[in-house]
Amino acid sequence: MDFTGSKTKLESSLWEDRFSQEQYDILRRCSDAGSSKEWILYRRKNRKLPILLEGANFEELDLSKIDLKNAHLKDASLCRCTLKQTMFMNANLRNTKFDGADISGAKFTAADIENTRFTSVLATGVDFTFAQLKHADFHEANVA
Numbered sequence: 001m002d003f004t005g006s007k008t009k010l011e012s013s014l015w016e017d018r019f020s021q022e023q024y025d026i027l028r029r030c031s032d033a034g035s036s037k038e039w040i041l042y043r044r045k046n047r048k049l050p051i052l053l054e055g056a057n058f059e060e061l062d063l064s065k066i067d068l069k070n071a072h073l074k075d076a077s078l079c080r081c082t083l084k085q086t087m088f089m090n091a092n093l094r095n096t097k098f099d100g101a102d103i104s105g106a107k108f109t110a111a112d113i114e115n116t117r118f119t120s121v122l123a124t125g126v127d128f129t130f131a132q133l134k135h136a137d138f139h140e141a142n143v144a
Helices: 009-016 019-035 036-047
Strands: none
Touching: 019 036
């Protein structure tokens, strides 16, 4: 899925500054394989590259134990995803949707989750220490 499809050259250039098709494709393959190995290898080789996934649609994927520290996931959809023990520390998750996701054991330490929806999530053992929770929606979330 290419998110830069029908944009002007200037719009495409601006969009590419916030979205990496390569990173998106790697994470989808990790979900399909049920393993984070490819992502780990990619991040080892590209430590200094920012994780740019603004507006990405990851609905219903399994991204458990994926390291998304400092990721730019603003306006992304992670609805109905399995995100057990996923690391979102210092991530930009503004306006992101996690509706129906399993975020058990995930770490959102110091993440920006302003206006983020966590409707009906399973959220046992989640760490929101120092996270910016302004207007975050936890309607019907199971945080037991």
